[in-house]
Amino acid sequence: MPKSEVKTSLLDNMIGVGDSVLLEPLTEDTFLENLKNRFDHSEIYTYIGSVVISVNPYRHLPIYTPEKVEEYRNRNFYELSPHIYALADEAYRSLRDQDKDQCILITGESGAGKTEASKLVMSYVAAVCGKGAEVNQVKEQLLQSNPVLEAFGNAKTMRNDNSSRFGKYMDIEFDFKGDPLGGVISNYLLEKSRVVKQPRGERNFHIFYQLLSGGSEDLLKQLKLEREFNQYNYLGLDSAKVNGVDDAANFRTVKNAMQIVGFMDDEVELVLEVVAAVLKLGNIEFKPESRVNGLDESRIQDKNELKEICELLGQDQAVLERAFSFRTVEAKQEKVSTTLNVAQAYYARDALAKNLYNRLFTWLVNRINESIKAQSKVRKKVMGVLDIYGFEIFENSNNSFEQFIINYCNEKLQQIFIELTLKEEQEEYIKEGIEWTHIEYFNNAIICELIENNTNGILAMLDEECLRPGTVTDETFLEKLNQVCAVHERFESRMSKSSRFLNDTTLPHNCFRIQHYAGKVMYHVEGFVDKNNDLLYRDLSQAMWKTNHVLVKSLFPEGNPVKMSLKRPPTAGSQFKASVATLMKNLQTKNPNYIRCIKPNDQKAPHIFAEALVRHQVRYLGLMENVRVRRAGYAFKQPYESCLERYKMLCSQTWPHWRQGSRDGVKVLLTELQIPPEEFSYGRSKIFIRNPRTLFELEDLRKRRLEDLATLIQKIYRGWKCRTNFLLMKKSQIIISAWTKRHFQRKKYLQLKNVTLIIQSYIRGWKARKLLRELKHQKRCEESATTIAAYWRGFQVRREYRKFFRANAGRKIYEFTIQRIMQKYFLEMKKKLPSMSPTEKTWPPRPYFFLDDTHTELKRIFHLWRCKKYRDQFTEQKKAIFEEKLEASELFKDKKALYTNSVQQPFQGDYLEISKNPKYQKLNGAVEEKIVLADVVNKINRANGKVAPRIFLLTQSNFILADQKSGQIKSTIPVMDITSVSVSKQTDGLFAVHLKEGSTAAAKGDFLFTSDRLIEIITKLYRTIFFKTNQKINVEINNEFLVQFNQDKVCVKFIQGAQKNGNLPTCKRKNNRLLEVTVP
C-alpha cells in the first residue's frame, strides 16, 4: 500500500481550523474564537499559512515527547496537526536538503513563550540531526549554553518568572550532511540597570540568588558573602523567593552546565568572584563631608565592605577608594580632578556595578562561543534562532530608555516580518502567474524611520545631545525632539512644535509618546542621556585595570593608560542600532520561519484565555492582516501533485492513475466535480483555491469517497485473499499429485528394471555356459589330438629308429647311470666322512632313497674299519691291559659301585717291584713263576675283624700271602683251590676269597681282605684262574654273603654308617654267625 494513503492531514480530526487562513467567515472575532477553541482543547499551535502562532499554555503539555519528535520527523508541514516541531522540521529539512540557510524568528511579548519556543526548536533539531559521540558532544554543549546564559541574563519580572533580559541570536552551524558542527551566539543589550535597581515585584538576575542559596558554606566564605538576601542592597527584597523555583538546585544545574560547555574550574571561580564583587559593591555607602572651600565631598561610611571587595579582586584599597571620591577629566592637555559629592559617588558605584556585570555577561557569551564554535573549516549551513525580548509597555509612563530600545528592536523585527511575509506572498502570486491586487497593510517602516533616521531620528538626536558641549539634560533632549520630530505623525509630545497635543492631559510634560505598531507607548525622558552615554568614570575603569584579578583586568582594557584614548566610546543607542542593523542584514539572507507567541493571560495561569489581552496582541502583531494577505487572493494553495494525490479518487478519470501532467489532472478533476471556475485559479505549479468552503467541500467528498474506497479495497482484498488462498491450494494440489505420480511411476519403473535385470542375467548365464561348454569341448579336442599326435609320432619315431638300438642298450644306459650315481656318491662320501674316533656317532645323510641299505651298511663297515684301525695301533702289552679292563668291566660294571673309580686307573700289576727291592730278596727267591700282581692288602682277622697288612702276590699258579715287613711267606695257595670271590655292592674294598673245601689252604677257612685296588686284584685273579684251569670262578656281588671260617659259616653283612678311617671298612665280629662291615 503506498505510504501516502495512510498519512493524516492537517485537515483530519481538526479542532476549529488548524490554519486560520481557512476561517470562514474571517473576522477578528472568529479568529479569536478559533484560537480560544483550540487553546481550550490544548491545541496551542495554530497556523497562518506557514507562520506558527503559539499560545502559552502555562502548563506542561504531553506534546514534546520523543514519540512526537518521531511523528513529525520528515513529514510535510500540512500533513499533521499544527506543531512547533512541524516548523522546526521544515526548516531543518530545507536547510539539509535544499541547502537554504534558515532563521527562526520568534516574537511576542514578554512571557509569551519565546524562550521556551527557541529551546523546543533547538531540542527538536538536536534530536533529529546526526548522531555519534562527537556530534552528541556538540549538541550537548549547544543545549547546555542555555542554562548558563539564563542564569546570568534572565530575571523574574512581573510578566515572566524567567524573563530574558537580553536579546539572543544563535547561529547553529551544520555540515553538508546536516550534522551540527557548532554555533555562534550574539547577545543584544543586556538590561544592566537591573543590577542596581529592580521595579517592585521583580528580581535581580537569577545568578545572585542562585549563588547565595546554592553555594556551599566554604564557597560563600571564600567569596566573603552572607547567605541572607536582605544583607544586600542590590537584591530586590520583596520578591526574593519565586514560587516553584529552586535557586539552590538551579545553581547546581548552572555549574554543571558550565562544566559541560567547557568552563575550567578556575574560570568558574573567577566568574563567581566578579558576581560577589558586584553584589558587595551595592553595600558601599557614602556620607557627605563638607570641605572648607565649600565643595561637597563624600566619604565611604564603612570601609570593611570596600576592603573585602579589594581582597576579592586583588585590588589596592586606596586606589578604589580614590576612584570613588574623585573624577579626573582630561581635556586636550589638561587634567582636572574634581571631588565627587554623595550623589555622584553613588552614581559612580552603580555605574561600576552595572559595567562590571554587563562586561562579565559579554565575556561569558564570548567564552561560550569559544567552546561551541565549529572546529572544521568546511562550508557550513546555518540555522539562526532569534529569541529577543518582546515588546514592552509599562504602565504609568514608567517606560525608559531600555523599553525604547527594546521596542525599537521589535519594530525592526515586525518590519522584516512584514517585508518578508508579504513580499514572499506577493512574489509567489506573481511567480505563479496569478492575477494579484495589492493588499493594504500597515507598514511600520515609518516608525523605524522615526527612531533610526540618521539626520532626524530620535536616536540620532539623543547622540547629538549627548555630544553637545554645555549643559545637557534629559529635558534639553526632549526639547530637541519637540522641535525635530514635531511633524512626525507617530510622534506625540505635549510641547511639540506642532502643538497638536497641547491639551492632551494624559501626556506629562517630561514624556513623549510613540505610536508603535503594537500600540502607543509613553516614554519618560529621565535617564535617557545618562543611559545613552553609559558613562563610567575613567578613574574607575583605570582602577579596575589595576587589579590582580585576571578576569576583571581583561574586562576593562580601556583602563590601560597606554591604550587610553580621549575619544568618546560609541553611545549605547548607536551601538544597538548598529548591531540591530547587522542582525537584520543577516536575517534577510536567510529563509525566515516565524513563530508568533501569544500570552493568554497576565496571571501566568493555565486554562485562562483573556480575550482582551489576546485581541490586543493579535492586533499589534498584525495577525489579521497576515491572514488577510494570505487569503486576499486565495485561501489555500497546493502544488498540483499533492492536490491530485489527495483528491484524485473523486474523479473516475484520475482514479486510480492519471498518466498525464498533474496540472491537467487537477483541471479534469475540478471540472468533473463541477466546482464553479471563479472558485479557483491555476498557477504555474500550484492550484489556488479562493474560498475555504470549497476546500471543505472537497474534503467532505473525499471523506465519503474514502469510505467507499475502503469498502472497495476490503472487497478486493478479500477477493484477492481468497483467490490467493485458492491458487495456493491449487498449486499445492498440483505439486502433491505430481509427487504422487512420480512416486508410482518410479516404483513401476524400478520393478520393470528388476525383472529385466533378472531375465538378462539368466540369458547371459545361459549364453556364457554354452560358450564355456563349447570352449571346453574344443580344448579337449585339441588336447586329444595332441596326445594322439604325440603317440603317433612316438610310434613312428620308435618304428623308424628301432633298427638303430641294440637290445640291451637300455640296460647299459641304466647301469652307466647307476655307476655314475654311485661314483658320485662315493666320491662325495669320501669328502664327507666323519672323524676316525670310534666314539663318533655322526654320519652324513643319504642322497638317494634307493641307497638306503647301502648307506647303513657303509656306516657299519666304516665304523668297524675305524675300530680296527684304532685297535691296530695297540701293542701286545696294551692289548692285554685293555683285555683286562674289558674283563673288569664285564665283571663289575653296573654291579659294584667301586667300579667307576677304577676305570681311569691303569692296572699295573706289580706295585712292589720285589725283584728290585732288596728287602724282599728272600721272597723273590721263593717265587719262580712270573708275578702277575704284587701289592699290599689288609687282611681281616677272622676272629675279631681287625686288619693286618700283607703282601699279596699272585703268580700264574699260586697266590701268596707274605709279611709286609719281612717278606716272610705266610701261606701259599694254589689258584686251583679258589672257588669263588665275594664282594659287596658298595664302594668299599672288602672281598672274600672262598677256598675249595678240604684243600690244605682251606684249613683256616676263607680269606677276607680289603684293598683299594679290589677291581684289579679280582680281575687278575679271575683271569689267572681261567688261564690255569680254563674255568671261570664265580664272582658273587652282594651285600650279604657267607664265608667259611674254620668250621663255622659266618655271614658278612654290610651296613652303611659313618666312616672313621677313610675308605677302610670297619669290621666287627658280632657273634659266631655274623660279621658286620660298616661301609660308607
Ligand SMILES: Nc1ncnc2c1ncn2[C@@H]1O[C@H](COP(=O)(O)OP(=O)(O)O)[C@@H](O)[C@H]1O
Ligand atoms: N510551550 C510551553 N509549554 C508550557 N509552558 C510554557 C510554554 N511556553 C512558555 N511556557 C511557560 O511560560 C513561561 C514564560 O515563557 P518564556 O519562554 O520565558 O517567555 P518569553 O521568553 O517570551 O518571555 C515559561 O517559564 C513557562 O513556564
Ligand SMILES: [Mg+2]
Ligand atoms: Mg525569554
